[in-house]
Amino acid sequence: xxxxxxxxxxxxxxxxxxxxxxxxxxxxxxxxxxxxxxxxxxxxxxxxxxxxxxxxxxxxxxxxxxxxxxxxxxxxxxxxxxxxxxxxxxxxxxxxxxxxxxxxxxxxxxxxxxxxxxxxxxxxxxxxxxxxxxxxxxxxxxxxxxxxxxxxxxxxxxxxxxxxxxxxxxxxxxxxxxxxxxxxxxxxxxxxxxxxxxxxxxxxxxxxxxxxxxxxxxxxxxxxxxxxxxxxxxxxxxxxxxxxxxxxxxxxxxxxxxxxxxxxxxxxxxxxxxxxxxxxxxxxxxxxxxxxxxxxxxxxxxxxxxxxxxxxxxxxxxxxxxxxxxxxxxxxxxxxxxxxxxxxxxxxxxxxxxxxxxxxxxxxxxxxxxxxxxxxxxxxxxxxxxxxxxxxxxxxxxxxxxxxxxxxxxxxxxxxxxxxxxxxxxxxxxxxxxxxxxxxxxxxxxxxxxxxx
Amino acid sequence: xxxxxxxxxxxxxxxxxxxxxxxxxxxxxxxxxxxxxxxxxxxxxxxxxxxxxxxxxxxxxxxxxxxxxxxxxxxxxxxxxxxxxxxxxxxxxxxxxxxxxxxxxxxxxxxxxxxxxxxxxxxxxxxxxxxxxxxxxxxxxxxxxxxxxxxxxxxxxxxxxxxxxxxxxxxxxxxxxxxxxxxxxxxxxxxxxxxxxxxxxxxxxxxxxxxxxxxxxxxxxxxxxxxxxxxxxxxxxxxxxxxxxxxxxxxxxxxxxxxxxxxxxxxxxxxxxxxxxxxxxxxxxxxxxxxxxxxxxxxxxxxxxxxxxxxxxxxxxxxxxxxxxxxxxxxxxxxxxxxxxxxxxxxxxxxxxxxxxxxxxxxxxxxxxxxxxxxxxxxxxxxxxxxxxxxxxxxxxxxxxxxxxxxxxxxxxxxxxxxxxxxxxxxxxxxxxxxxxxxxxxx
Numbered sequence: 001x002x003x004x005x006x007x008x009x010x011x012x013x014x015x016x017x018x019x020x021x022x023x024x025x026x027x028x029x030x031x032x033x034x035x036x037x038x039x040x041x042x043x044x045x046x047x048x049x050x051x052x053x054x055x056x057x058x059x060x061x062x063x064x065x066x067x068x069x070x071x072x073x074x075x076x077x078x079x080x081x082x083x084x085x086x087x088x089x090x091x092x093x094x095x096x097x098x099x100x101x102x103x104x105x106x107x108x109x110x111x112x113x114x115x116x117x118x119x120x121x122x123x124x125x126x127x128x129x130x131x132x133x134x135x136x137x138x139x140x141x142x143x144x145x146x147x148x149x150x151x152x153x154x155x156x157x158x159x160x161x162x163x164x165x166x167x168x169x170x171x172x173x174x175x176x177x178x179x180x181x182x183x184x185x186x187x188x189x190x191x192x193x194x195x196x197x198x199x200x201x202x203x204x205x206x207x208x209x210x211x212x213x214x215x216x217x218x219x220x221x222x223x224x225x226x227x228x229x230x231x232x233x234x235x236x237x238x239x240x241x242x243x244x245x246x247x248x249x250x251x252x253x254x255x256x257x258x259x260x261x262x263x264x265x266x267x268x269x270x271x272x273x274x275x276x277x278x279x280x281x282x283x284x285x286x287x288x289x290x291x292x293x294x295x296x297x298x299x300x301x302x303x304x305x306x307x308x309x310x311x312x313x314x315x316x317x318x319x320x321x322x323x324x325x326x327x328x329x330x331x332x333x334x335x336x337x338x339x340x341x342x343x344x345x346x347x348x349x350x351x352x353x354x355x356x357x358x359x360x361x362x363x364x365x366x367x368x369x370x371x372x373x374x375x376x377x378x379x380x381x382x383x384x385x386x387x388x389x390x391x392x393x394x395x396x397x398x399x400x401x402x403x404x405x406x407x408x409x410x411x412x413x414x415x416x417x418x419x420x421x422x423x424x425x426x427x428x429x430x431x432x433x434x435x436x437x438x439x440x441x442x443x444x445x446x447x448x449x450x451x452x453x
Numbered sequence: 454x455x456x457x458x459x460x461x462x463x464x465x466x467x468x469x470x471x472x473x474x475x476x477x478x479x480x481x482x483x484x485x486x487x488x489x490x491x492x493x494x495x496x497x498x499x500x501x502x503x504x505x506x507x508x509x510x511x512x513x514x515x516x517x518x519x520x521x522x523x524x525x526x527x528x529x530x531x532x533x534x535x536x537x538x539x540x541x542x543x544x545x546x547x548x549x550x551x552x553x554x555x556x557x558x559x560x561x562x563x564x565x566x567x568x569x570x571x572x573x574x575x576x577x578x579x580x581x582x583x584x585x586x587x588x589x590x591x592x593x594x595x596x597x598x599x600x601x602x603x604x605x606x607x608x609x610x611x612x613x614x615x616x617x618x619x620x621x622x623x624x625x626x627x628x629x630x631x632x633x634x635x636x637x638x639x640x641x642x643x644x645x646x647x648x649x650x651x652x653x654x655x656x657x658x659x660x661x662x663x664x665x666x667x668x669x670x671x672x673x674x675x676x677x678x679x680x681x682x683x684x685x686x687x688x689x690x691x692x693x694x695x696x697x698x699x700x701x702x703x704x705x706x707x708x709x710x711x712x713x714x715x716x717x718x719x720x721x722x723x724x725x726x727x728x729x730x731x732x733x734x735x736x737x738x739x740x741x742x743x744x745x746x747x748x749x750x751x752x753x754x755x756x757x758x759x760x761x762x763x764x765x766x767x768x769x770x771x772x773x774x775x776x777x778x779x780x781x782x783x784x785x786x787x788x789x790x791x792x793x794x795x796x797x798x799x800x801x802x803x804x805x806x807x808x809x810x811x812x813x814x815x816x817x818x819x820x821x822x823x824x825x826x827x828x829x830x831x832x833x834x835x836x837x838x839x840x841x842x843x844x845x846x847x848x849x850x851x852x853x854x855x856x857x858x859x860x861x862x863x864x865x866x867x868x869x870x871x872x873x874x875x876x877x878x879x880x881x882x883x884x885x886x887x888x889x890x891x892x893x894x895x896x
């Protein structure tokens with residue numbers, strides 16, 4: 001099933017191609033063998049769909065001149081992609097029509113006080129909801145405020161999946177805290193965070209969320225609520241419970257836990273691979289750029305050849321520009337999306353832990369109920385409360401899990417597609433650059449060249 | 454919805470068909486290098502052949518091929534075992550109308566024998582720009598290619614380069630008539646004879662022909678520019694290779710990820726497969742680029758040949774100037790002897806001053822000897838002058854021919870480079886498109 005490289009063979013180098021083909025096949029096959037059994041889906045499930053896209057069919061039929069379904073290669077691949085995207089967008093529009101709250105994060109501004117310097121972001125809310133006094137709000141918030149909001153949400157709903165915030169300032173790469181790129185990346189992530197909350201069926205109705213969006217001064221609100229000490233108490237309890245250990249995890253949550261661990265691994269890998277790709281592409285472009293001054297220099301040496309040489313030099317310059325744009329897009333769209341889901345994976349792990357703790361607490365009390373004969377009534381009450389709490393926690397998680405999975409798929413799919421589309425665009429543009437060079441050469445030669453489709 | 458486009462056979466776009474009656478049939482229906490999907494459209498060999506075949510008498514009679522390469526082991530001149538590669542030269546009489554293709558005459562030659570032939574040509578036709586041989590050792594490698602002379606990829610590219618060399622010589626109006634060249638192609642035992650190395654000593658030329666000076670400078674600069682291009686190319690190839698291979702990692706992670714997802718799984722797995730294919734496609738892409746690099750390399754080596762001719766001119770010019778200078782000196786001496794004045798210091802002059810004048814008989818005989826010497830000197834100068842003029846005329850003839858050839862070849866090389874880039878873009882975005890489709894369809 002592994003793909004064969006298409007031999008644009010030429011008879012003289014056939015021996016060589018024979019060698020090369022085998023060489024490639026071997027390498028690819030080796031990789032297949034290395035992957036552990038069971039990491040690939042069984043063939044039966046994929047048969048009817050993958051047959052549509054099996055590469056071997058593709059090469060046999062089309063030889064790079066048509067798509068798998070036999071239709072000819074479009075002149076503009078972007079137009080073809082757009083076609084599919086339009087069909088897809090129709091689904092998304094439904095959700096957009098039912099949305100009744102819109103939040104944006106923008107206009108980061110530096111704020112200097114005697115003690116510290118920090119960035120304030122503008123948060124604008126537009127809503128038709130009745131529980132909001134007004135339909136439009138504009139407030140200024142700093143990163144700490146977002147952190148406060150998130151911790152409140154998690155406190156109130158320990159087993160709901162609350163979207164993660166961008167990380168606190170990370171030393172990696174020696175990025176300055178007030179570097180423009182860093183601020184912009186963070187702003188985008190904060191914007192996504194608030195939008196994720198506002199799209200959540202439960203979290204978007206949270207009192208804290210409303211306060212965050214509407215209060216001109218958040219400070220008085222931040223002082224309320226369970227204080228530091230009570231949070232400490234919770235943590236101690238949680239640790240104690242985890243020491244006791246869980247009796248047993250219900251099947252569905254065991255599956256969930258396994259998924260979360262695997263998912264976390266995959267996301268980390270993806271993140272790393274994407275960053276590596278960007279790095280390699282940057283190095284490629286840097287070296288590619290060196291072609292053009294050399295071709296230009298050569299052009300100056302020559303007479304008849306000056307014009308084509310300068311043409312090639314200019315082609316290379318243009319292609320490098322396109323490549324840089326492509327890389328820029330990757331780092332603005334794909335990398336942040338993947339990174340976000342790396343953080344999501346951590347969130348999921350925390351949610352699973354909290355759920356486990358709730359279960360552990362219940363089990364502990366339940367055990368006490370069974371062993372201690374005195375205080376039966378009081379204990380029974382407590383056990384009931386905890387049982388309720390556990391059931392609610394489990395149900396919340398189950399419900400939110402489905403929603404989260406769907407959201408994850410949409411987000412990641414769209415990020416990959418966007419990256420791939422940009423990639424196609426890059427090649428389209430390069431192609432156009434070289435084609436216009438060919439046209440100019442043919443014009444020069446006065447039709448002496450071969451016709452190229 | 455999707456517009457129709459003309460189908461493009463990548464082979465045709467890369468190697469535009471060039472008609473050549475003697476080679477066409479053979480190359481299109483070649484049995485030895487069968488590829489069932491090639492049916493029609495030119496190949497590299499046909500392109501090369503058509504490009505070079507200018508209808509010299511030799512090529513009207515014969516078809517020349519370097520068909521295969523083989524490894525041999527044997528004892529060398531110092532009686533040690535060594536492994537080397539030999540190449541099969543195939544000579545066929547050119548096809549006549551209605552005739553069946555005859556069986557080829559074949560013989561095996563190794564690289565060093567080609568070198569000997571070329572050195573012979575260099576010495577015998579000093580005013581001609583002798584076509585270069587492919588690299589002796591792998592230079593300008595990027596990491597994927599080994600620097601090993603026995604590496605099959607290197608051997609293959611060398612084979613093509615050797616065939617190119619033979620075709621270039623065979624299509625040269627002067628070189629193709631050389632008897633030794635013919636023997637090289639047909640006789641099993643090549644006659645080894647001692648060959649003179651051209652002088653590499655530094656010497657000053659007083660009145661260099663400006664055209665040759667300019668040519669030498671051009672040749673040096675061209676050498677430098679092409680070397681730099683090839684170096685950059687090696688680096689860029691390395692980088693591009695890295696980019697593609699990392700995409701292979703994507704493929705692996707996609708596939709692993711597909712195993713844990715219920716809904717997205719199919720799409721991810723398909724995308725993963727295509728990612729792998731995309732990653733593997735770099736080998737082909739870089740291989741096609743190799744052809745362009747080889748074309749550049751040929752002209753890089755040509756610059757050495759051009760330089761040789763310039764140096765040979767300098768040598769001849771130098772000899773002429775020496776002869777002229779020698780003659781002038783002798784004339785001066787005669788004048789001094791006749792008039793008795795000493796303008797140039799000479800030992801004879803000094804001794805006669807110290808030890809007294811010579812006798813009239815001695816003076817007469819010395820004058821006569823000088824007169825003789827001057828006569829001979831004038832003959833020499835005349836000869837050298839003629840030699841020089843002849844050389845310049847013949848050389849410049851070949852140089853014009855070379856310039857035309859170079860302009861045409863390199864222009865075509867640049868065009869086919871552009872065509873290759875286009876074909877590569879199309880190929881690659883096909884892969885990506887399919888990946889996108891996977892994502893859309895399986896959601």
